[in-house]
Amino acid sequence: MRRYGKHTDEDDIRTRPGRRGTRPRSSIRPKHEDAAEGMVLTVDRGRLTCLVEDRTVMAMKARELGRKAAVVGDRVALVGDLSGRKDTLARIVRIEERGSVLRRTADDDDPYERVVVANADQLAVVTALADPEPRPRLIDRCLVAAYDGGLEPLLVMTKSDLAPPDKLLELYGALDIPYVVTSREELENGGAADRVRAQLEGKVTAFVGHSGVGKTTLVNALVPEERRRLTGHVNAVTGRGRHTTTSALALPLAGPGGWVIDTPGVRSFGLAHIDPSRVIHAFPDLEPGTEGCPRACSHDEPDCALDEWVAEGHADPARLYSLRRLLATRERTEGD
Numbered sequence: 001m002r003r004y005g006k007h008t009d010e011d012d013i014r015t016r017p018g019r020r021g022t023r024p025r026s027s028i029r030p031k032h033e034d035a036a037e038g039m040v041l042t043v044d045r046g047r048l049t050c051l052v053e054d055r056t057v058m059a060m061k062a063r064e065l066g067r068k069a070a071v072v073g074d075r076v077a078l079v080g081d082l083s084g085r086k087d088t089l090a091r092i093v094r095i096e097e098r099g100s101v102l103r104r105t106a107d108d109d110d111p112y113e114r115v116v117v118a119n120a121d122q123l124a125v126v127t128a129l130a131d132p133e134p135r136p137r138l139i140d141r142c143l144v145a146a147y148d149g150g151l152e153p154l155l156v157m158t159k160s161d162l163a164p165p166d167k168l169l170e171l172y173g174a175l176d177i178p179y180v181v182t183s184r185e186e187l188e189n190g191g192a193a194d195r196v197r198a199q200l201e202g203k204v205t206a207f208v209g210h211s212g213v214g215k216t217t218l219v220n221a222l223v224p225e226e227r228r229r230l231t232g233h234v235n236a237v238t239g240r241g242r243h244t245t246t247s248a249l250a251l252p253l254a255g256p257g258g259w260v261i262d263t264p265g266v267r268s269f270g271l272a273h274i275d276p277s278r279v280i281h282a283f284p285d286l287e288p289g290t291e292g293c294p295r296a297c298s299h300d301e302p303d304c305a306l307d308e309w310v311a312e313g314h315a316d317p318a319r320l321y322s323l324r325r326l327l328a329t330r331e332r333t334e335g336d
Contacts, residue, residue: 105270126209147282
């Protein structure tokens, strides 16, 4: 007979009352030392497509991971059926430490941040020079997210046949961001893909841009259909027959290697989670000058030590202007 309350002894401690056959609870978790290594290629309603060696494996997150979510680009450890056959399912039992993260919030008032991509080396910000018009505020926000997350930025300008890139290049010249300028004709004949690919080889690159700038067209040119088969994924098709990206998707580059991560088109890029003290790390010529800043300095206030640092000739004034413009975009909407 079971005893509860003050009459219990050690035989009753790990037994749930009123339930037969319940296993004793334990806080000990298996180490899964024999787990296989994999990379998350895409996530769809709780199912994750992972690359394990040379095959794709469908998996789900193990319960022991709790609320921790795996995202595209994550390096993970998997157990279970790793054959990759249809209707099989493996388990992700560990998410390895991330080297970088691209994060965003839905808007600036949303305190909930989500990781869009993990372990990317660079962020390719794709913008059209016309049709649609460039949105510098959105570009600024993407750059801030890249600097904050540890990604190197790359600016890809499309539709140069409709407008020259000079004005946009002047705006970002002080940041020394690598860039590629392409035209619609080059997108169609593959010339643009060749020049962009030179900036991607051997790296994991996340692509971001708002609708209509030619981002997905460029990604399709970079990764031919035969390379896409490796992921076992087909992009969604709209009612008009155009391919569109509905979730982040990692695709392998041919040749010297590398990965392209295509992300859904963005209308806004919330920065509620950004800490200005992390953005300054992307400005090594300015960072030493912050030693004299007051605590929690916004780097755009009367007592900011960066003004004196620049006045003494340690850095170009244009660099300080660029830093402050990027940080100020956290406080303004994209239409300001």
